[in-house]
Each structure stands twice: as C-alpha cells, then as structure tokens.
Amino acid sequence: MLWEAVKLAFQSIRRNAMRSVLTLLGIVIGVAAVIAMVTIGSGTSQKVQDNLAKLGSNMLILRPGQSTFGPGGATEARAFDERTVSALRSNLTGVRALAPTAQKNAKVVFGALNYDTTVTGTDSSYFAAQDWSFREGRPFSDSEIRSGGSVCVIGSTIVSELFGTLDPLGSRLRVGSFACDVIGVLDSKGQSAFGTDQDNTVLMPLRTFHRRIAGNTRIGSISISVAERNDIPRVQAETEAVLREVRRVGNGEEDDFTVRDMTQIANTMAMTSTLLTGLLGAVAAVSLLVGGIGIMNIMLVSVTERTREIGIRLAIGALERQVLSQFLVESIVLALFGGIIGIMIGLALAGAASILMDVPFAADIRVIALAFVVSAAIGVVFGYFPARRAARLDPIEALRHE
Amino acid sequence: MTEPPLISFRGVARHYGEGGGLIRALAGVDLTISRGEFIAIMGPSGSGKSTAMNIIGCLDRSTAGVYRFNGVDVTGLTRDQRALLRRNYLGFVFQGYNLLARTTAIENVELPLIYRGMGRRERRERAVHALHRVGLAGREHHTPAELSGGQQQRVAIARAIVTDPLVLLADEPTGNLDTSRSREIMQLLTQLNLEQGITVVMVTHEADMAAFAARTIRFVDGRIDADTRREAA
Numbered sequence A: 001m002l003w004e005a006v007k008l009a010f011q012s013i014r015r016n017a018m019r020s021v022l023t024l025l026g027i028v029i030g031v032a033a034v035i036a037m038v039t040i041g042s043g044t045s046q047k048v049q050d051n052l053a054k055l056g057s058n059m060l061i062l063r064p065g066q067s068t069f070g071p072g073g074a075t076e077a078r079a080f081d082e083r084t085v086s087a088l089r090s091n092l093t094g095v096r097a098l099a100p101t102a103q104k105n106a107k108v109v110f111g112a113l114n115y116d117t118t119v120t121g122t123d124s125s126y127f128a129a130q131d132w133s134f135r136e137g138r139p140f141s142d143s144e145i146r147s148g149g150s151v152c153v154i155g156s157t158i159v160s161e162l163f164g165t166l167d168p169l170g171s172r173l174r175v176g177s178f179a180c181d182v183i184g185v186l187d188s189k190g191q192s193a194f195g196t197d198q199d200n201t202v203l204m205p206l207r208t209f210h211r212r213i214a215g216n217t218r219i220g221s222i223s224i225s226v227a228e229r230n231d232i233p234r235v236q237a238e239t240e241a242v243l244r245e246v247r248r249v250g251n252g253e254e255d256d257f258t259v260r261d262m263t264q265i266a267n268t269m270a271m272t273s274t275l276l277t278g279l280l281g282a283v284a285a286v287s288l289l290v291g292g293i294g295i296m297n298i299m300l301v302s303v304t305e306r307t308r309e310i311g312i313r314l315a316i317g318a319l320e321r322q323v324l325s326q327f328l329v330e331s332i333v334l335a336l337f338g339g340i341i342g343i344m345i346g347l348a349l350a351g352a353a354s355i356l357m358d359v360p361f362a363a364d365i366r367v368i369a370l371a372f373v374v375s376a377a378i379g380v381v382f383g384y385f386p387a388r389r390a391a392r393l394d395p396i397e398a399l400r401h402e
Numbered sequence B: 001m002t003e004p005p006l007i008s009f010r011g012v013a014r015h016y017g018e019g020g021g022l023i024r025a026l027a028g029v030d031l032t033i034s035r036g037e038f039i040a041i042m043g044p045s046g047s048g049k050s051t052a053m054n055i056i057g058c059l060d061r062s063t064a065g066v067y068r069f070n071g072v073d074v075t076g077l078t079r080d081q082r083a084l085l086r087r088n089y090l091g092f093v094f095q096g097y098n099l100l101a102r103t104t105a106i107e108n109v110e111l112p113l114i115y116r117g118m119g120r121r122e123r124r125e126r127a128v129h130a131l132h133r134v135g136l137a138g139r140e141h142h143t144p145a146e147l148s149g150g151q152q153q154r155v156a157i158a159r160a161i162v163t164d165p166l167v168l169l170a171d172e173p174t175g176n177l178d179t180s181r182s183r184e185i186m187q188l189l190t191q192l193n194l195e196q197g198i199t200v201v202m203v204t205h206e207a208d209m210a211a212f213a214a215r216t217i218r219f220v221d222g223r224i225d226a227d228t229r230r231e232a233a
C-alpha cells in the first residue's frame, strides 16, 4: 500500500511536472542556502582555527602598553628590556619556551632582487615558542646570540622571492645597510589568521638586531609557550605579577602592558565564526519555511484540482487514511525531491566558494542528513492539512465537482 | 430462515436544507430489492432518483428511515465502514464515466483492487479479465482520451465489476451515448446480470433502455409512483 502511494506520488508529480518544479523551488533554495551557508561557515572556522594553531601552541604574547584587539595595536608605552626577560626567565615555571622579539620592517636585498619584509630580532627559543621547524640549516648558536653574530634565518617567501632555485644557505643577505649569512630556512606556515604572510620573515639574534638594525635595545614583545594547556591561566597570572613588579606598576594602577592568551583568542574567533555560521544558517532556514508554505499551497491547489479524482477514489472504497496517506506521501516525495536537489546545489555552491575563498570544503554528513530529514518533515507538516482536506471530502460532492 | 433481501428501504427519507427551504429529495420510500434483480429507475428530473442511488450505494445517508443492506442496518455506520461496504459489495457506473484521466484502462480497473491491498500480479490478472468481459481486450493500455465514450463506459463497468460486487449501481450510464452504443452497454449489463448474477440497479430516462430491465420503478417527487415487473418473456 505504501509502495502504491509512492508510485502514485511519482505519477502525479510527473504529470504536473512544471507545477511540481515551481513548487520545489522554495525547498530547493532553502535547503541549498542552508547547506551552502553551514558548509562554507564550518570551512571558514576550520581555516581560522588552523591558522591560529600555526601561531604556536599555548602561546602568551606580551606587549608593552594597553592594546586594542588585533596584532600590533599597542599604544606607545615603555618597551620591554633585557631585565624584563631575565626576570621572567627566573620567575616563571611551566614554560616550554620564552622568546623576546623586536621587529622592524626593512628591505632585504640579494643580488639584483629586493623584497620588503619584517626583520625580527630574537633568540633560539623563538622557534620553539612559535612552533617553527627548519627546512634546512640551523637556529642561532649560543655564541651567535651572545656576541650578536651576523647571521640570519629566513622564511620561505624570502627564498622564493630572492633566491629562486639557488641554495640560500651560506649566501649573504643584505638587510638595509647590514649584511648577514643565511644559516637556516624555515618551513612554510602560510597565512596567519589575520591574513599576513608568516613566511615573509627574516630572523636574527636579538643583539644583532639591536646593534645593526634598530639602533636601540628595545624589546617589542615577548612570546611565551606554556608547557601544559591547563597551566595557561596560572602562567598568565604569574607573568602579569612579574611584569608589574619589574615595571613598577603600583597597586591600583592600570597595567602598562598586555598579556594575551592566543589560545583563548583562537577559541573566541572560532566561536564567533561558528556563531556567524549558525546565524546565517538560521536565516537560510527561514527560506525553508517559505518553501514549506509553497508546498502547502501547491498541495491545496492539487487537492482542489483533483477533487473529482478523490471523489472517484472514495466512491470505489478508499478509506480516509488511504487518501490522506496518498497526498501526504506525495508532499513528502515532493519535499524530499526538492531537498535532494537543494543539497546537491548547496554542496556545489560551497565547493565553488571553498575554491574562491581558499577555505577547506567542510561538507558534513550530519548536516546533509539533517537537511534530508528536515525536508521530509516539511513535507509531512505542510502536506498534512491539504491531505486531510482531501481525505474528508464528501464523495458525492467531489464527484459532482467540475 | 429466509435470506434477507439484498436492499431494503423502510420509510427512507432524505431532506436537504431546512425551514422554508426544506427539500424532500426522498419523502419516505419503502423498497425491497432481491439478489439477482435487474431494475430500471425512471422518473422526471429532480424526482429523487440519484438521491436514492446514492443512499443505496452508501455514498449518502438517509435523514430518516431504515436502510438495510443484506440485512445489515447501514444507517449508523461510520464513513470508513461505508467505504468498506462500497469496496467489497458495491460497484458504481456514472453518467460521466468518471475514469482517472491520463491513466490507462487497466490502471483504472485495478484501482479498487489496490485499495483492497491485493498483490500486483493478481490485480493485473483480474483487471485483464474484467476488461475482457466488457469486450475491451487489447485496449488495456489506452487512456480515456484514446477511447470512445462507449469504450470509456465499458472501462468504468469493468472497474465496477472487477471486485465481484453484489450490486452494480448505474446512474444514467447511457446518458452520454448514442442509441446503438447505449444498446451495447445495456446488453453488457444484461449479460452481467444473467451470467454473473450481479444485481443491477440503473437509472435511465429512456424507455428503450428501461425495457432491458425486468422491473421498472418510477419516482415522482421523492416517492415511488409505480413499480412494475415485466412479464417473463
């Protein structure tokens, strides 16, 4: 009997192909929009999370001044110095790596080529703190750090922009008016969460940077990699205490530095992205409602148009529930049909967007299954009223209907 | 113990509207129809013929009186119970054929069997057989649009008899057909009545067609005006 109803539904849909297609449009657009939104959205938050993970794990970033959200937004304040670094080194526990950094934008030159990059002065713990690995070469040696040797480590963008196929190791790279030997090349990290190229970087020992590039001994920021994730709040609190002490921030006075927990920022950003996805999905879901009303409308038209047919069926002995299930199955089949087309279009849109926006294609089978179930539910909910109307028709009046 | 009459009306009335606009479509009818009869119902337009047919066919309910079908009081039955009665014991033929459009002859004939939950193969077999009986072998896969009026009415008759009903109810079955097509339909009904023993109750305006029936009931103003039996030929 159910199989008969399904067959009948297909028959009736085929016979009113044009009308059926127009009916489906609402559901198709609704489902496609939801699927596309959710898929693109989770792709985006996946990318955000991936990028933030590349910043380094369990990272605390210390900057002078009270900063607004975002990188490098620090207001003018006393920079950190060697004393700050050694105070932190001797007071903090549970730290995997701690690296002071000072940065400056500069033009680097090799042969006839030059490139604008960020030059960072730091020490060897930087690579551990920021999860950098070496493609070739080595980090700075202790003596190079102590004496301020003329050595540098470069990111993969510098390699591709300046060296091409040449081996950069051992080459002399000019940074402003100063030249250094390339002793290491970093593996690529790609774009940061904030859209900057992390591989466009040149690193040298902090002392070298101070003497040759900056002309001062300021330390712009300090990166701390905490050993255990659960330990982050404690280390953060201790860091703040040490900094207040070293920088002589009085009781009740506002900190003149910022300690940012990058893990937390990562979570916040991922959460924001998820929230946004949900919101967009919800908006798209409203169009599903519109699609459902479209189905109800067309089913009512169908019932009216087929009043005589219903009369015939009732006259020859169809039970109320048999007529009900016929129309219910028809609206479910319609809605599912629309749902399936919508899922395919939605995935295609998300696929295209993932290529255009360079985010991962994050199709989720659970979301697809849910869209499928919701489509069927729309068929049931919005098909019920017209189907009941059909089932309750008076056979004599229905037969008389023109 | 004698077998109860197939159809028995006792003071059956059917009123429409109320107050001043009250219409007595049937104004208290006593009627008994036995198994195997072939009855023609005649009478002027509006005399209550269709109303009586609808009540006999359990499509409608009387306002007053008692209708027993095969001894069972039908008056208090629910919608679905009446549907089951129609499904199992009654076959309908209408003036306008009432076939499903864009549906082949065989699918039309199978329809009542589908609601009985009969399997596909048995359904096919019985539908083919019914179409054979009404002389439409070879037309199984024609849609109503591809069939003449007479052929469409034959499909409708096949659909009515495919369930082996006790009664075949035909409300002006030849109303849309020319005389020779009408005669063919009458011959078919007669044949079904004689060979299958199906009780036939038929409404007609034409004395020619009524002449095929063994008994003619004449309605006037919602009452039976005359009830005559043809002398056995």
Ligand SMILES: Nc1ncnc2c1ncn2[C@@H]1O[C@H](COP(=O)(O)OP(=O)(O)O)[C@@H](O)[C@H]1O
Binding pocket: B016, B017, B023, B024, B025, B043, B044, B045, B046, B047, B048, B049, B050, B051, B052
């Ligand atoms: N649904 C209805 N509502 C109101 N009056 C009706 C309805 N059906 C039939 N009638 C009236 O009942 C009377 C009998 O109708 P009907 O049985 O169809 O007559 P016949 O079939 O003999 O031409 C007529 O006066 C008709 O107008």
Ligand SMILES: [Mg+2]
Binding pocket: B049, B050, B051
């Ligand atoms: Mg009539």
